[in-house]
Amino acid sequence: MSQEKKVLLELKKLKKYFPVRRGVQIKALEDVSFSIYEGEKFGVVGESGCGKSTLGRVILQLYPQTSGACIYYGRTRDEMCPRYLAKEVAKLPEYQKKATEFYQKSLEVERKAAPLRQTIEALSAHGTSRETKREAALQKRLSESEFRAKELRKDASRQLREGSRTVGSLILCKELPAIQALFDKAQKETAAAAAATRKYRELEKQFEQARVEGTPDKGLQEKMEKAEREIAGHVEASHNYRLQAFQEYRGRDILPITERTQDPEYQAKLDRNYETGINLGKLTRSEMREMRREMQMIFQDPAASLDPRQSVGKSIEEVYVINTDYPAPVRREKTMELLERVGLKREHYYSYPHALSGGQKQRVGIARAIALDTRFVVLDESVSALDVSVQAQILQLLNELSREKHLTYFFITHDLGVVKHFCDRILVMYLGNVCELAESSALFHKPLHPYTESLLAAVPRLKVGQEHSTEFVLEGDVPSAMTPPKGCPFHTRCSKCMEICTREKPPVVEQEPGHFVACHLYDKKKEETEV
Numbered sequence: 001m002s003q004e005k006k007v008l009l010e011l012k013k014l015k016k017y018f019p020v021r022r023g024v025q026i027k028a029l030e031d032v033s034f035s036i037y038e039g040e041k042f043g044v045v046g047e048s049g050c051g052k053s054t055l056g057r058v059i060l061q062l063y064p065q066t067s068g069a070c071i072y073y074g075r076t077r078d079e080m081c082p083r084y085l086a087k088e089v090a091k092l093p094e095y096q097k098k099a100t101e102f103y104q105k106s107l108e109v110e111r112k113a114a115p116l117r118q119t120i121e122a123l124s125a126h127g128t129s130r131e132t133k134r135e136a137a138l139q140k141r142l143s144e145s146e147f148r149a150k151e152l153r154k155d156a157s158r159q160l161r162e163g164s165r166t167v168g169s170l171i172l173c174k175e176l177p178a179i180q181a182l183f184d185k186a187q188k189e190t191a192a193a194a195a196a197t198r199k200y201r202e203l204e205k206q207f208e209q210a211r212v213e214g215t216p217d218k219g220l221q222e223k224m225e226k227a228e229r230e231i232a233g234h235v236e237a238s239h240n241y242r243l244q245a246f247q248e249y250r251g252r253d254i255l256p257i258t259e260r261t262q263d264p265e266y267q268a269k270l271d272r273n274y275e276t277g278i279n280l281g282k283l284t285r286s287e288m289r290e291m292r293r294e295m296q297m298i299f300q301d302p303a304a305s306l307d308p309r310q311s312v313g314k315s316i317e318e319v320y321v322i323n324t325d326y327p328a329p330v331r332r333e334k335t336m337e338l339l340e341r342v343g344l345k346r347e348h349y350y351s352y353p354h355a356l357s358g359g360q361k362q363r364v365g366i367a368r369a370i371a372l373d374t375r376f377v378v379l380d381e382s383v384s385a386l387d388v389s390v391q392a393q394i395l396q397l398l399n400e401l402s403r404e405k406h407l408t409y410f411f412i413t414h415d416l417g418v419v420k421h422f423c424d425r426i427l428v429m430y431l432g433n434v435c436e437l438a439e440s441s442a443l444f445h446k447p448l449h450p451y452t453e454s455l456l457a458a459v460p461r462l463k464v465g466q467e468h469s470t471e472f473v474l475e476g477d478v479p480s481a482m483t484p485p486k487g488c489p490f491h492t493r494c495s496k497c498m499e500i501c502t503r504e505k506p507p508v509v510e511q512e513p514g515h516f517v518a519c520h521l522y523d524k525k526k527e528e529t530e531v
């Protein structure tokens with residue numbers, strides 16, 4: 001099911017370290033990689049401190065990531081005009097040049113090491129004790145050279161990989177200036193699309209004003225449609241310039257930058273690196289502010305996110321004040337409509353937060369989050385503090401809104417009972433790492449990771465409509481995120497711990513279609529089936 005869906009967000013080796021003091025860091029996220037599909041309800045569970053909230057905040061760029069990438073596909077590069085892209089296009093020759101230099105250096109290191117190898121061979125033929133000693137010393141030098149050559153090649157690959165994010169395998173082409181010129185043209189079209197979008201927003205503002213005043217203007221609607229066509233035209237032109245670059249230059253005049261560059265498989269790999277989405281971590285502050293129209297957050301404690309001195313209406317309207325230049329009557333009417341949409345009354349516009357129940361406050365939080373062109377919402381323990389019956393109503397509202405507006409939810413919770421019924425897929429995290437990721441039914445019926453098994457075992461039987469909490473409590477302490485265990489992060493508490501788990505961190509493997517797990521139990525199985 002998931003494979004056919006469109007990816008909305010792709011996290012690539014996302015790391016987040018919080019510096020505590022000199023030389024000490026909290027490793028809140030470690031190489032977290034997975035994709036979120038458009039329109040899905042994606043749940044995240046794990047014990048307190050495993051990095052759930054940090055992950056939500058890093059995705060929204062409320063915390064800067066330490067490394068890795070978070071790619072958003074809600075808009076494409078052809079639609080947006082992020083500043084980093086022009087810079088990256090300008091940097092392409094530098095990536096190519098540096099990759100060439102690193103590779104040439106690695107060859108030189110190898111050339112210099114060649115006589116060492118011959119001497120070692122000659123010495124090992126004699127085999128006297130003095131010569132064995134010399135041989136060992138030379139062997140050490142040879143290993144050092146080999147290591148250095150390998151590192152230089154990795155550096156060369158890294159440069160090409162960076163370049164490929166912008167132009168795929170075209171980073172290997174001799175005709176880089178012509179390719180850059182086409183990408184610059186594409187960029188100009190995207191800038192024109194952005195200007196047309198501003199024009200569209202201005203018209204939209206006038207249109208909303210007329211609508212609120214009860215004098216809908218047909219002429220304005222036509223102008224808006226025209227502006228929409230203009231935007232689409234520029235986006236298509238931008239796309240076509242990039243397409244032209246690939247059609248004309250892909251696989252043509254490939255430079256022998258490294259030993260792999262002529263290999264079609266390597267070229268295909270570079271093409272796969274090409275990012276059609278937006279790299280959120282590279283956006284400027286104002287670009288990210290613009291993205292917030294689409295990416296929002298709802299917190300656990302709605303009271304804390306509402307100003308007690310501000311009326312409910314004003315606190316929702318604030319979203320329009322900050323993000324739009326709608327005139328006051330338009331802002332007010334849109335707020336009224338939103339209040340109704342989230343199950344409140346128009347009269348609530350004048351209420352103050354203290355006069356609302358927990359569920360009503362959370363409805364205000366939801367109204368704020370969907371006020372703009374929202375597509376992605378992080379819900380951080382957003383229903384955890386509510387009574388079970390109120391929780392069910394809020395979840396129902398979220399369900400309705402997700403269908404109506406095609407929203408994607410990133411649902412963080414302690415409560416397995418809630419994710420089981422509400423979410424399509426669930427990610428289990430442990431100490432900043434991905435443990436397991438699967439569709440909800442698969443995760444509950446056939447958990448693969450011993451940690452997931454313990455989580456499920458620690459929960460009372462899950463029944464629909466249950467009145468008790470389904471939060472889990474697990475035996476033993478979670479290790480410190482400042483000094484996480486070597487090998488598998490869960491090995492210190494795992495009943496199935498093997499020797500390898502204390503040494504090596506297990507990779508995330510797709511054990512069954514769509515069911516991912518990071519555990520050596522499955523690594524081993526894979527090896528066995530391969531033999």
Ligand SMILES: Nc1ncnc2c1ncn2[C@@H]1O[C@H](COP(=O)(O)OP(=O)(O)OP(=O)(O)O)[C@@H](O)[C@H]1O
Pocket residue numbers: 018026027028046047048049050051052053054055414481
């Ligand atoms: N702003 C911060 N500064 C320093 N450390 C932080 C910060 N925010 C989180 N951490 C640390 O990062 C780790 C992950 O915390 P995070 O709040 O993301 O976990 P969580 O799974 O959401 O926990 P909870 O369920 O209790 O909210 C923890 O060790 C936490 O102490």
